[in-house]
Amino acid sequence: MNKIVLIHMIIFLFACNQANKNSDEPQKTKLESNLKRDALKEVPNKLESSKNNHSHNDYKDMKLLFSLSPLSIFDLTNDGLTLSEKKELLQKGESNTWKIIEESKTKLAVQNKNLSSIVTLYFLKHKDDLDGVLFSEVENGQNTILHSWKYFNENKTLQETTILKKYKASDFVSSEDKLPDSYKPILHYMFIDDQTIEVSVHTWMEKEFENREIINRIFLKWNGLNFDEKIERISN
Incomplete structure (x- = not known):
């Protein structure tokens, strides 16, 4: 008699275990489906993030281009610019006589504190790479003077150029x-x-x-x- 009861208990436990296993399958499937759905949700965000990063990298840091530009572009201003002042401008945005008043992806403007001169850098990027042309525009009173350099991104150098057409x-x-x-x-x-x-x-x-x-x-x-x-x- 005890043997028969033991056999029935074993059968009952086995049946319960199978039922639990089957009931777990839909839950597991549902969990996997949710994970896939969440992963798909993340794809546009990652693509957008990648797109934004690429867009950000489409332009050079204007302070880097300023650091490469020669001090001589300030020779036509009233006060000029020393190397130590240039380092201050790059680090702090301001020196004893000059201050960065505007900075964007393609433009950096430095103004003399006595308001007599403004030196503005413009970067015109090539459409297919990070090379381009860097211009300096010096406004000193009524005079405006442009200088230009080709910028080579591979070795981070400037080469003087006369890209602008001459007119009659x-x-x-x-x-x-x-x-x-x-x-x-x-x-x-x-x-x-x-x-x-x-x-x-x-x-x-x-x-x-x-x-x-x-x-x-x-x-x-x-x-x-x-x-x-x-x-x-x-x-x-």
């Missing part, structure tokens, strides 16, 4: 007011936004322009490899 005075006037090729105009190149330069001709106290009218405005827009030229007629 006749490019700014009508065909009737055309000037002789022997006349060498004073040209001004000035950034009007982070990617566009306006070219103008100096006419003040120039006898050649006493009876001539400027009818054209010339703009150079960076396209990722070079500048596209746009000439606009000045409306009367």
